[in-house]
Amino acid sequence: MKTYRADLHIHTLLSPCGDLSMTPANIVSEALRKKLDIIGITDHNSTRQAGLVGMLGAREGLFVLQGAEVSTREEVHCLVFFENPAELELFQEYLDDNIPAVMNDPLIFGDQVVIDEKEYIIYTEEKLLTNATNISIGELEKYVHARGGLFIPAHIDRVRTSIYSQLGFLPEDLNADALEVSKRSTPEKFSRIHPEIKAYPLITNSDSHYPESIGTVYNCLEMKELSFGEIKMALKGIDGRRIKKKC
Amino acid sequence: MKITDVIRELGLKVLSGHEGLENEVTGAYVSDLLSDVIGNGREGNVWITLQGHHNIVAVASLKDLAAIIIVKGIQPDEETIRKSKQENIPLLSTEDDTFTVAGKLYNLILKQ
Numbered sequence: 001m002k003t004y005r006a007d008l009h010i011h012t013l014l015s016p017c018g019d020l021s022m023t024p025a026n027i028v029s030e031a032l033r034k035k036l037d038i039i040g041i042t043d044h045n046s047t048r049q050a051g052l053v054g055m056l057g058a059r060e061g062l063f064v065l066q067g068a069e070v071s072t073r074e075e076v077h078c079l080v081f082f083e084n085p086a087e088l089e090l091f092q093e094y095l096d097d098n099i100p101a102v103m104n105d106p107l108i109f110g111d112q113v114v115i116d117e118k119e120y121i122i123y124t125e126e127k128l129l130t131n132a133t134n135i136s137i138g139e140l141e142k143y144v145h146a147r148g149g150l151f152i153p154a155h156i157d158r159v160r161t162s163i164y165s166q167l168g169f170l171p172e173d174l175n176a177d178a179l180e181v182s183k184r185s186t187p188e189k190f191s192r193i194h195p196e197i198k199a200y201p202l203i204t205n206s207d208s209h210y211p212e213s214i215g216t217v218y219n220c221l222e223m224k225e226l227s228f229g230e231i232k233m234a235l236k237g238i239d240g241r242r243i244k245k246k247c
Numbered sequence: 248m249k250i251t252d253v254i255r256e257l258g259l260k261v262l263s264g265h266e267g268l269e270n271e272v273t274g275a276y277v278s279d280l281l282s283d284v285i286g287n288g289r290e291g292n293v294w295i296t297l298q299g300h301h302n303i304v305a306v307a308s309l310k311d312l313a314a315i316i317i318v319k320g321i322q323p324d325e326e327t328i329r330k331s332k333q334e335n336i337p338l339l340s341t342e343d344d345t346f347t348v349a350g351k352l353y354n355l356i357l358k359q
Contacts, residue, residue, distance in 0.1 A: 168305070
């Protein structure tokens with residue numbers, strides 16, 4: 001078994017709130033500089049920049065989980081990841097169908113662009129990505145798990161857009177692969193206030209919008225090798241894989 | 248005033264929780280953050296929201312709310328309907344938006 005360092009909540013320049021310096025190349029080089037082995041690309045309601053980060057990361061031995069930070073109908077932010085590009089593409093269609101037709105004003109919210117390897121803009125997202133989708137948290141969880149993906153409610157300690165702020169408490173039927181506590185708290189601290197979260201694997205991520213923030217907090221995953229399946233097993237604590245306290 | 252009076256005066260549709268229709272109304276609360284309703288909802292309040300997740304029923308039950316009005320014709324999740332029957336919390340529906348139905352309810356409560 002080896003121990004890998006994972007920061008699974010990073011925005012690119014595609015998110016309106018993501019800094020324009022969050023290019024795929026900058027994200028990969030900053031992650032390597034911070035000695036991360038795994039990163040998660042999670043733009044608001046879009047997967048469109050994740051593929052390029054995955055490709056650049058793969059060249060450097062950095063494993064990139066590709067997904068999105070989805071804002072559900074209840075306005076609960078959830079991280080989702082899929083193993084293969086075909087699933088990610090289908091999920092993008094599902095998002096496109098369920099994002100409200102509210103246009104982005106870049107002067108107010110920021111630019112929403114996808115760039116290619118040469119850093120040319122190849123796509124501009126017209127719809128505002130930070131709005132709540134029309135997908136309920138229950139529907140999202142079922143969609144993701146039916147396709148072998150990972151479903152992780154984000155920053156559950158936050159007073160906005162978290163499962164606790166929006167829904168009051170953890171729904172009794174919540175089928176989450178992990179719960180994310182933001183870097184404003186820690187899994188240990190927040191589970192003292194909400195001991196019920198100990199029933200789930202707990203992770204913490206940087207939620208980076210700027211390169212400097214990448215890897216400022218991370219998780220230590222003990223597992224056999226870098227793969228989607230191994231990460232899943234580490235979160236679930238299967239066959240000796242686990243989340244370690246330190247690394 | 249009872250929930251049945253509110254339904255009649257505001258022209259609401261009863262989605263489920265018929266057994267709670269005789270609940271007494273003490274006032275109302277408007278919020279879409281369930282954490283806020285847990286903190287500020289009062290016993291006998293009618294709660295106006297656009298949330299349809301089944302946790303709304305648990306919050307209403309916890310706070311002994313009289314009923315939930317779901318605005319803009321939003322259809323709550325199936326599990327929400329099932330739980331409201333179980334907990335006898337009336338789920339009421341209106342095509343009005345929150346501002347409009349809250350205004351109507353405010354006037355109705357003032358008249359009492």
